[in-house]
Amino acid sequence: MPQTSPVAVVTGASRGAGRGIALALGGHGCTVYVTGRSEKAGDAALPGTIYETAEAVTAAGGQGVAVRVDHADDAQVKALFEQVQREQGRLDILVNNACALHDQLTAPGNFWEKPLGIVDMLDVGLRSGYVASYYAAPLMVAQKKGLVVFTSASGAVHYVFGPAYGAHKAGMDKFAADMAVDFQEFGVAAVSIWMGTLWTDRLRMVIASDPEKYGYLETMAETPEFTGQVIWALYNDPKLMELSGQTVIGAEMAVKYGIKDEGGRQPSSYRDTHGVAPRVQYPAIIR
Numbered sequence: 001m002p003q004t005s006p007v008a009v010v011t012g013a014s015r016g017a018g019r020g021i022a023l024a025l026g027g028h029g030c031t032v033y034v035t036g037r038s039e040k041a042g043d044a045a046l047p048g049t050i051y052e053t054a055e056a057v058t059a060a061g062g063q064g065v066a067v068r069v070d071h072a073d074d075a076q077v078k079a080l081f082e083q084v085q086r087e088q089g090r091l092d093i094l095v096n097n098a099c100a101l102h103d104q105l106t107a108p109g110n111f112w113e114k115p116l117g118i119v120d121m122l123d124v125g126l127r128s129g130y131v132a133s134y135y136a137a138p139l140m141v142a143q144k145k146g147l148v149v150f151t152s153a154s155g156a157v158h159y160v161f162g163p164a165y166g167a168h169k170a171g172m173d174k175f176a177a178d179m180a181v182d183f184q185e186f187g188v189a190a191v192s193i194w195m196g197t198l199w200t201d202r203l204r205m206v207i208a209s210d211p212e213k214y215g216y217l218e219t220m221a222e223t224p225e226f227t228g229q230v231i232w233a234l235y236n237d238p239k240l241m242e243l244s245g246q247t248v249i250g251a252e253m254a255v256k257y258g259i260k261d262e263g264g265r266q267p268s269s270y271r272d273t274h275g276v277a278p279r280v281q282y283p284a285i286i287r
Contacts, residue, residue, distance in 0.1 A: 005063070006030045006235070007088045009080070011071060011132055012098030014038040015048030016200040017151055020224020021095055021231060022053055026062030028232050033084055035069040035098065071098045071128035081135040091139040093235055096129035096175075097151045099168065106206055111162045119164045126171040133179060133190075141186045147235045148183075150176050150192040151227065152247065154270040157279060173247040177281040180245030189244035191234060194278065196222040196251055196267050220268065226250065226261045233257035247278035 008025050012018040014036035022032045034057065038049045050066040057064030067083065069076045084091050100120040107114055133148050140146030155161065156169035176192035183190055199221035206214050230253045234240060237257075251269040254260070261267055271277050 006092040007033075007084065007090055008093035008095065009033040009035065009084060009091065009132070009136065010095040010097060011035045011069070011128070013053050014050050015053075017195060017198055017224045017227060018095070018097040019048060019053045019056075020198070020200075020226070021097065021151075021228035022057050022064070023060050024225045024228020025093065025232060026057030026060040026064060029062055030093070031063040031065065031088065032057045033065045033067055033080070035067050035071070035080060037068060037070055039068055071124045071132070072100075074131050077128070077131050078135050081132075081139065085139055090143055091136055091146065093147050093149070093231065094132060094136045094140075095149045095151065095231065096132055096172070098128050098132075099125035105161050105165060106209070111164070114162065118162070121164055121168045122171075125168050126175075129172060129175060133175070137183075137188070140188045141183075144187040146188040147231070147240065148176070148179060148188065148190040149231055149234075150190075151195055152192045153194050153196075154274055154276050156194075156247070157276050158274065173278060174281075176247060177245045181285060183244065184241075187241065189234075189240045191243055191245075192247040192278075193227060193230065193253070194247065194249045194270060195227050196220070196270070198222055198224050198227075200224060220273070222250070222267045223262045226254065226259070226267065229259045230254055230257065233259060245281065249278070 008030045010018050010022040010032055013022045013034040022034050025032050034050050034053045036050045054064030054066035067080055069080050071077060102115060102118040104115050105118055129150055150172035152169045152172040155166045156173045173192040176190045179190040197220055227250050230250045249269050251267040
């Protein structure tokens, strides 16, 4: 594989969105560092391990590198990016996707009636995205090029599953907006992407828990790889820096770049299905 192949880090890539994004980037020849805690079957309630994802990335045409990282441990995150620096000498794409999703997140009830552990997604999810970006930034700034992505959703601007979920999504969007200000002069872009409902093992579990309530999601779900294709198109967009700081809707970016999902499907935008759109940040800057 040519030494110039882009190098990416995708956090939380044992399964779900992270796995799909890693596979899509691997399909474009990227070297992809796959992080997560699942190393063997049974490590999590859902199937999937970092090694399985890394092997699938390599099979897709890239080079998958599995690194066990607990994103609640800053030292492990720092060691990850030191490994990337040591082995690759560069980093082109960081996808902040790791998130501690509690099994009871979608359960009925008010926030005080659900387990307190749901708020852990503000540690592994929001805070962990900041920490990963903190250690990734020097590598990208040094080469004056790079893309930092935050995976988000429309819960940033309307109620979805409760306040912890909403704070996580709104925070991811805000990180992209504000990190873009600091990155601007260095040619590094930060973008938050609203993913649609994803066809994952977790979604299957949600649908199975209440088919009458959630069954409709089957017809509108995106594949996890879909967002990965959007990220690749963003990275290669000559006008990427004009998008830096923005929160974009993945389905709309797909139309812009001529990307379709599996089976030729064109997923719908939250703007059409929910009547919502990302918030636009005011241009005022106080340092």
